[in-house]
Amino acid sequence: MAKKQISIWQEIVKGLWRENPVLATLLGLCPTLAVTNTAVNGLAMGLATSFVLLSSSLFISSLRNFIPHQVRIASYIVIIATFVTVADRFLAGFFPAISQSLGPYVPLIVVNCLILGRQEAFSSKNKISRSLLDGIGMGLGFSLVLIALGMVRELLGSGSIFGITLLGEWFEPWMVMILPPGAFLTLGFFIAIANWINDRRATA
Amino acid sequence: MTQHTSGSGKMVLVLTLITALSGAILAAWDSYTAPKITYHREQALLVAISQVLPAHDSTRTVVLNGQTFYEAFAGDSLVGVGFQALGNGFQGQIRMMLGMTPDLETITGLEILEQVETPGLGTKIAHDPSQRSDPEWFTKQFNGLLPSPELTVIKNATPTHSNEIQAITGATISSQAVVRILNQQIESARQAFRTGSEVVHG
Amino acid sequence: MSIPSPASSKGKSKLKEPENLLILASSPHLHTTTSTQSIMWQVVLALSPAATMAIYYFRWPAVVIILTSVIAAVLTEAVINRLKGETLTITDGSAVITGLLLALTLPPTFSIGGTILGAVVAIGIGKQLFGGLGYNIFNPALLGRAFLQASFPIGMTTWSTPATLAGSAVDGVSTATPLGLYKFEHALTGYADLFVGNVGGSLGETSALAILIGGLYLLIRRFADWRIPVSYLGGVVIIGGIFWAFAPNQFPDPVFHLLSGGLILGAFFMATDMVTSPITHLATWIYGIGMALILVIIRLFGGLPEGVMYSILLMNAVTPLLNRYTRPKIFGEVQS
Numbered sequence: 001m002a003k004k005q006i007s008i009w010q011e012i013v014k015g016l017w018r019e020n021p022v023l024a025t026l027l028g029l030c031p032t033l034a035v036t037n038t039a040v041n042g043l044a045m046g047l048a049t050s051f052v053l054l055s056s057s058l059f060i061s062s063l064r065n066f067i068p069h070q071v072r073i074a075s076y077i078v079i080i081a082t083f084v085t086v087a088d089r090f091l092a093g094f095f096p097a098i099s100q101s102l103g104p105y106v107p108l109i110v111v112n113c114l115i116l117g118r119q120e121a122f123s124s125k126n127k128i129s130r131s132l133l134d135g136i137g138m139g140l141g142f143s144l145v146l147i148a149l150g151m152v153r154e155l156l157g158s159g160s161i162f163g164i165t166l167l168g169e170w171f172e173p174w175m176v177m178i179l180p181p182g183a184f185l186t187l188g189f190f191i192a193i194a195n196w197i198n199d200r201r202a203t204a
Numbered sequence: 205m206t207q208h209t210s211g212s213g214k215m216v217l218v219l220t221l222i223t224a225l226s227g228a229i230l231a232a233w234d235s236y237t238a239p240k241i242t243y244h245r246e247q248a249l250l251v252a253i254s255q256v257l258p259a260h261d262s263t264r265t266v267v268l269n270g271q272t273f274y275e276a277f278a279g280d281s282l283v284g285v286g287f288q289a290l291g292n293g294f295q296g297q298i299r300m301m302l303g304m305t306p307d308l309e310t311i312t313g314l315e316i317l318e319q320v321e322t323p324g325l326g327t328k329i330a331h332d333p334s335q336r337s338d339p340e341w342f343t344k345q346f347n348g349l350l351p352s353p354e355l356t357v358i359k360n361a362t363p364t365h366s367n368e369i370q371a372i373t374g375a376t377i378s379s380q381a382v383v384r385i386l387n388q389q390i391e392s393a394r395q396a397f398r399t400g401s402e403v404v405h406g
Numbered sequence: 407m408s409i410p411s412p413a414s415s416k417g418k419s420k421l422k423e424p425e426n427l428l429i430l431a432s433s434p435h436l437h438t439t440t441s442t443q444s445i446m447w448q449v450v451l452a453l454s455p456a457a458t459m460a461i462y463y464f465r466w467p468a469v470v471i472i473l474t475s476v477i478a479a480v481l482t483e484a485v486i487n488r489l490k491g492e493t494l495t496i497t498d499g500s501a502v503i504t505g506l507l508l509a510l511t512l513p514p515t516f517s518i519g520g521t522i523l524g525a526v527v528a529i530g531i532g533k534q535l536f537g538g539l540g541y542n543i544f545n546p547a548l549l550g551r552a553f554l555q556a557s558f559p560i561g562m563t564t565w566s567t568p569a570t571l572a573g574s575a576v577d578g579v580s581t582a583t584p585l586g587l588y589k590f591e592h593a594l595t596g597y598a599d600l601f602v603g604n605v606g607g608s609l610g611e612t613s614a615l616a617i618l619i620g621g622l623y624l625l626i627r628r629f630a631d632w633r634i635p636v637s638y639l640g641g642v643v644i645i646g647g648i649f650w651a652f653a654p655n656q657f658p659d660p661v662f663h664l665l666s667g668g669l670i671l672g673a674f675f676m677a678t679d680m681v682t683s684p685i686t687h688l689a690t691w692i693y694g695i696g697m698a699l700i701l702v703i704i705r706l707f708g709g710l711p712e713g714v715m716y717s718i719l720l721m722n723a724v725t726p727l728l729n730r731y732t733r734p735k736i737f738g739e740v741q742s
Contacts, residue, residue, distance in 0.1 A: 037323070063222075071215045075222050082226040086233050093240035096248070158333070172517065175324040176556035185531070294709065325559050374560040377709060 008133060015137025021114045022145040022187070023194040028114035032146060033183040035105050039162045042150025044098045046143025048087045048106055053115050053142075054135040055083040061123040061131035076119045077110070084110045114142060145190065152186050153177045248317070249301070256303030256313030257284035269396040282306045287393050288317070291385030294377045296320035298329070298385060308394045314346040314386075326378030342379070345369045346386075354387045442539070445629050445680075446499030452620035452629075453506055453675065459616040460609035463568035464514035468609050472509040474518050478525035479505030486534040500539050504528050507547035507675060510610025511668060511715070512554070515566045520558055524550040544722045545679045548715050555715070565606040583607045584666040585711040588658055600665035611668035621674030630678035633687065637694025638673040639664060645702045657706055669701065672714040682722040689728035697721045 006014075021027045031049065036042040059079050060067075067075045088106045091099040099106070109115065118138055123131040151161050157177030159167035176182045253263060253274045260276035260283050267273075274286040286303045299318040304311055316330035332339050349355065350366045357380050359371045371379035460468045483501035487494050495501075505525050512521060528550025536542040555562045565583055583606050584595035599605050603613025610617070624630040646663040649656075663669070677683060677697060684693045697717040704713025 067218055067222075068215045071219050074219060078219075078222050078226050082229055085230055089233060089237040089241070093237035093244070096241075096244040172520065172558060172561070173324070174523070174557040175559060176553060178323050179556060181556060322559075374563060 011130060011133040012137040012140070015134070015139070015141035016144070017141070017194075019138075020141040020145065020194075021138055022142060023191055025117075026191075027117055028112045028142060029187075030108060031105050031112060032149065033180065033187060035102055036146055036149040036153055036183060036186075037157065037178040038101075038154045039147055039150040040098065041101055042146035042148075043143070044091070044095070044102060045105065046139070046146040048091065048102075049109055049112060049114070050135075050139025050143055051087050052080060052083045052109050053118060053139045054132065055086075056080045056115060056119060057123040057131040057135035058128065060119045061126060061128045064124050064126075067124075072124065073116075073120075076116060076124075080115055080119070081110045114138065149183070149186055149190065153182055157182060252301040252315040252317060253286045253303070256301050256315050257286050258303075258312050260284065269399070271393065271396040273393075273397060276303075284312050285397065287389070289385050289389035291381070291388065293319060293321050293329075293381040293385075294326050294375075295322060298378075298381060300382070300385070302386060302389070304390075304393075308390065308397055309350060309352060311346045311349045311351060314343045316343060316382075321375070321378045325372075325375040328372045328375055329378050329382055332372070342369075342372055351387065351390050354390075355383045357383050442500075443498045446503055448627060448629055449503050449624065449675075450499060450506065452623045453503070453510070453610075455616040455619045456510055456610040456613065456671065457506065459603055459613040460510060460514075463603060463612060464566070464609060467514045467566075470518065471512055471514070471516060471521050471609060472506065474521045475509035475512070475525045476502055476505035478522040479508070479529050482526045482529040483534070486530060490534075492538075495539065498539065500533075501529055504533065504546045504550075507545075507610075508550050510671060511547065511551045511608045513562060513565050513608055515564055516554075516561055517558075520554060520561055523557070524554040526550075527553040540681055542681055543726070544719055545676050545682050548676055548719055548722075551715055552719060567606055568604055568612065583711065584662075585705065588662070588666075589705075589711040594658065594662060595666070597661060597665060600662070605666075608668060611671045614665050614670050617670045617674060621670070624674060624678070630674065630680075631683065631690055633690045634678045634683055634694050635673040637691050638677055638697050639669070641695040641698025642669060642701055645698055646705075649702065649706060663702070663705070667705075667712045668714040672718055676714075677718050677721075679722075682725060684725050684728045684732070686729060686732040686734065689725070689732040692728055692732070693721050693725065696724070 015021070017024075019025060022029070022032050028049065031045050035045045056076070056079050060076055063075070084107060087109070088099075091102070091106060118134065122134050126134070155161050155166060156174045157179075159165055159171045159173050174182070177186070250263075253276070254260075257263075257274075257276040258278075260278045262277045264275050264277070265272060266275060271287065275282055276284040276286065283306070284303050285306055285308065286301055289300045289302050291298060297318065297320070298316065301315045301317055302311065303313040319327065319330055321327050321329060328334075329342050330340075332341060335341050338344070345363070346355075346369060348366075349369070352367065355367050355369060357371045357376070358368050359376060361370070363370055369379070369383065457472060460472070479501045480496050483496050484494055487496070505528075508524055508528050509521070512524070528546040531553075532544055532546030532549035533539065533542045563586075565586075584600060586606075587593045587595060595605055601614050603616065605612055621630070621635065625632045625635070642663050643660040646658070647660040650659045658666075677694070684690050697720075700717035700720055701713045704710060704716060710716075
């Protein structure tokens with residue numbers, strides 16, 4: 001534990017850019033690619049993942065001195081799966097339309113590397129307060145990228161953002177953007193732009 | 205750090221406790237959300253039934269030869285029969301609610317409940333955003349059709365017969381799939397409805 | 407290839423290859439601009455019969471699409487050259503070829519905006535993103551077309567009748583391609599019309615005759631490897647022929663396979679792309695037959711009527727692998 005404690009503010013902000021789950025560490029790409037065909041879907045998936053991440057971080061951080069090392073992954077998965085089921089049932093019960101459009105990708109949050117990765121790398125070794133801050137930062141960073149991806153893909157693929165039509169009749173939607181190849185292309189451009197900004201900063 | 209090794213007794217205990225806690229949380233949450241989820245499903249079905257059948261004031265569900273029918277009544281008289289039609293589309297299953305007159309000769313309405321066709325092409329069977337004035341033109345075509353001997357799809361032309369519908373441009377396969385499913389299921393529904401022994405549910 | 411080379415049993419120095427013993431097939435990405443340039447303009451020349459036939463059959467819309475596509479491709483190349491701080495590479499003609507090839511694969515009724523988008527994607531994503539000429543994995547024109555096919559599935563499959571068939575009016579008469587007619591209505595088109603191109607289809611794919619003239623020129627000048635069209639077309643005839651022999655009522659005959667759709671255009675001008683096709687002879691044969699197999703499967707069993715684009719793109723993707731596994735043994739190197 002010789003690591004120097006960074007400030008509370010930095011604990012949150014690192015998830016937004018420097019250690020952003022999608023742009024920097026490329027974790028949790030399955031939902032990132034699969035459901036961001038509209039901004040609303042990106043938002044819903046971001047929030048559901050953040051909820052699971054925060055709740056699991058809270059639990060695992062509190063139980064970190066209690067869970068034996070050999071069964072930690074099993075314990076984490078049970079805890080994560082519990083909150084994923086809670087989130088899935090919540091969406092099905094209160095937002096049936098969103099639940100239907102996200103399809104199987106809400107249950108699949110359970111295998112999202114981002115969540116298990118944060119538990120193994122952070123929550124299992126840090127205080128509850130720190131783990132929560134980390135969860136907030138990572139969840140926010142993940143959600144923001146998903147919403148941005150959803151906005152770009154929805155704009156080019158359907159001519160609207162959050163269901164509001166922005167491009168008129170003249171615009172012929174690029175169908176490919178709401179299909180899987182559009183997800184890969186957009187994400188590729190996002191990561192390229194992020195790396196380009198980092199390079200510029202490093203040389204500046 | 206938590207990297208101390210533990211005996212198997214502690215492992216079993218901890219895992220048991222965690223799974224028990226997980227079970228408790230899920231049980232509590234399920235008892236809260238399950239009624240809501242069921243409610244939404246039934247609502248979706250009821251909305252679909254009311255949309256595909258003529259004006260009615262009550263419905264009842266009957267099961268004939270294992271197939272579920274939704275009968276619509278205006279007063280005492282049976283005005284329409286609805287049933288679900290299910291089959292394979294271009295990419296996955298298409299689930300529809302079909303409304304017909306009590307003699308199962310005329311279609312009164314069609315709703316697509318579930319489909320996973322190609323976005324922007326096959327999905328137009330349910331919703332066609334390029335026809336802003338009438339995005340559901342495809343299913344509306346079925347209103348009043350007489351599927352005898354059977355429905356047929358025509359391309360790039362206005363239907364002239366009472367059993368023809370126009371295919372969606374670029375989504376011929378999805379259009380044909382809808383018609384194929386309907387032809388099959390209307391046939392089996394006729395058999396079940398006309399000859400079946402009745403089990404009434406509420 | 408196990409050619410005994412006595413001089414090479416030991417020694418670290420480079421082996422002197424015995425004359426006429428080792429068959430060499432070199433990568434043709436030449437590094438002297440003059441040669442690349444001259445080859446590229448010869449390819450443009452070879453494409454001109456197909457382009458001329460496109461204009462003859464489809465009139466003004468063909469002119470507009472070809473010019474739009476070529477200009478957009480060249481401009482994209484120039485803009486990206488500037489952004490990357492490189493010297494302009496537009497004079498080497500490769501962007502012109504990409505623009506021209508893309509245009510020849512588009513339907514005559516395709517929109518100008520869509521054509522520009524396709525050319526930008528072809529050059530920007532298909533070529534420059536990978537590092538420019540010689541580094542791209544996929545044929546840029548086909549990548550641009552694949553993007554358009556996925557983006558505008560209706561626009562990319564709406565065909566108009568050639569002006570020679572439509573009588574006076576040029577546009578407005580929509581038709582189906584011979585392959586579309588076969589797939590969805592099980593109707594065959596006459597060989598004569600297919601051969602001269604008097605059918606619906608993409609701008610440059612309809613006239614087998616015009617493409618063959620340009621294609622043979624390429625082969626004679628050795629700008630394209632003859633093994634690619636031979637293995638691709640031959641593979642389609644054999645594989646398509648097997649299906650036809652077993653169920654002649656269900657499947658089209660091999661001649662129809664050959665003459666319809668974009669097969670001949672693809673086989674001579676896109677599959678032979680020097681950058682994205684294999685180097686060794688064995689790999690080239692596998693490449694051609696692989697394309698033939700994919701094409702026949704898509705045409706006979708797929709949801710789409712035509713599969714030339716995907717067959718070439720998919721085999722482009724395995725080209726590095728084919729090169730790797732068919733690499734001739736290197737003699738004279740010391741095992742580390």
